[in-house]
Amino acid sequence: MVLPNELVEPILENLYSDKSTLLNCALVGRAWAPASQRGIFQQIVLRLPFPQADKDFATVADAYLKANGRLVEILDENSRLVFYVRRLELREFVIWDSEDLVAYExxxxxxAELILRLSSVEELSFEQVRWDPLPPMLKEALTNMLKAPQLTGISLGLIVSDxxxxxxxxxSHATNLKVLKLEVVRCSNWDITPRTDNVATRSIQLDRLVLKLEDTPFTTFSLADWLQQKSCPFEVRHLLSLRIQYSANLDYHRAASMLDYVGDSLRELQLVTGNPMQAEALNVLHLGHTSNLHILKLFRVMQDDSYTPVPWIQSLFKPFIESGRRCPLQHLTIExxxxxxxxxxxxxxxxxxxLDKLFKKPQFASLESVNVIMVGMNPMPNGVVESLSGKLLFLKQSRKLKATFRLLTGMTDTMVY
Known part of the structure; x- marks a missing residue:
């Protein structure tokens, strides 16, 4: 039996995270090859080699150069594969000793030779990259990639610069940018005057922003504040999607300022909150300026023997309760x-x-679903999901409630964006 292509491609798309299986599928037949290759080449991760306990620098460097060389050969032999590479990630490109620069040249x-061939990358990710010591050839290759019209997403998981x-x-080179993820930026000098680029202020319109608000001794500058400055090249006042996450404890006042600044056009908001036990967290962050918000997701919300997040969740909607205005929210997820x-x-x-009584009010007539995902490091005793559902009778009887439990194997399990 031969499966038609319209069935083969969706099946293979579900295997994109399993490259070993895709490699085997690519050999099945000519009809399977393109869909398999799209999954194999959709993302390239380049990790700078470092000496290991059982491998010296010469060994890991040689392996990296051979792998890169082989990939360059494959792309040169079959130019169609270049169009399948949509995401590029640079990881651990961090060199502190100037003497190492010669060895890593x-x-x-x-x-750089590989990056110059990747003409269809849509998303570029920096995960632990120190920008300053990178050689001119590599900097130029990355800068040219940012200038490409198809590059619409940048992720700064961790970037270090003087x-x-x-x-x-x-x-600022990414003039077609739509999605920006700012997690950790480490700099010695936070001054941005005089300007170092020729891009007009507010000329790059973002649709989606992921922002980590750090609260550490190493942070003397707020990216949230910078995004609201007139000199910023990014326009964020018309965002469709915003995700605010924390490092140690979420800075609720800065989060509130950011949310008020971008709220009018926002369709989706995700808050990775940690444990908002502080009394000052109540009534600080609210949704009063999000007049078009349809989706709200609250991640990593803690409940234990001494704390419940219900008062904090209620405080998010306080402006609608006090004014009687209709809340536009349609879908709520609470992890x-x-x-x-x-x-x-x-x-x-x-x-x-x-909370059940709150959502029964006429202001929440637009609410279609409430998804509560309970997670724990250990299995929950029987009846926990039913116990919660019993407290949310209105949502349950109106078939808006979905309550489930998932065993937490790692914090990354809950961070799918």
């Missing part, structure tokens, strides 16, 4: 980290009755 040059102005100048010593017997579930 062939590796940097090889990396001057923040250099980071701004680098990002609840359950930390009870006895999750079945805790009185904290009683607090959720108040």
């Amino acid at each position: 062939p590796i940097h040059n090889s990396t 001057k923040f102005a250099d980071v701004v100048s680098l990002l 609840l980290l359950v930390g009870h010593s006895d999750a079945l017997e805790t009185p904290q579930w009683e607090q959720w009755v108040a």
Whole structure:
């Protein structure tokens, strides 16, 4: 039996995270090859080689150069494969010792040669990259990639630079950018005047922003504040999607300022909150300026023997309750980290009755679904999901509620964006 192509391609798309299987599928037949190759080449991760316990520098460097060289040969032999490469990630390109630059020169040059061939990349990711010591050839290759019209997404998982102005100048080359992820930026000098680029202020319109608000001794500059400055090249006042996440504790005042600044056009908001136990968190962050918000996702919300997030969740909607205005929210997701010593017997579930009463009010007539995902490091006793559902009777009876439990194997399990 031969499967038609319209069935083969969706099946193979579900295997994009399993490259070993895709490699086998690519050999099945000519009809399977293109879809398999799209999955194999859709993302390239370049990790700078470092000596290991069982491998010296010469060994890991040689392996990197051979792998890069082989990939260059494949792309040169079959130019169609270049169009399948949509994401590029640079990882651990961090060199602190100037003496190492000479040893890494062939590796940097090889990396640049490969990057110059990737003409269809849509998303570029920097994960632990120190920008300043990169050689000119590699910097130029990355800068040219940012200038390409198809490049619409940048992720700064961690980038280190002496001057923040250099980071701004680098990002400003991506004039067609739509998605920006700013997690960790480390700089010695945060001054951005005089400007180091020729891009007009507010000329790059973003649709989606992921922003980590750090609260660490190493942070002396707020990216949230910078995004609101007139000199910023990015226009964020018309965002469609915003994700605010924390490093240690979420800075609720800066998060509130950012949300008020971008709220009018926002369709989707994700808050990775941690544990908002501080009294000052109540009534600080609210949704009063999000007049078009349809989707709200609250991740890593903690409930334990001494704390429940219900009052904080209620405070998000306080402006609608006080004014009587209709809340535009249609879909709410709450990822609840359950930390009870006895999750079945805790009185904290009683607090959720108040949330059920809140969503019964006419202001929330647009609400279509409430998805509560309870997660824990250990299996929950039988009846926990039913206990929560019993406190949300209106949502349950109106078939808006979906309550589930998932065993937490790692914090990354809950961070799918």
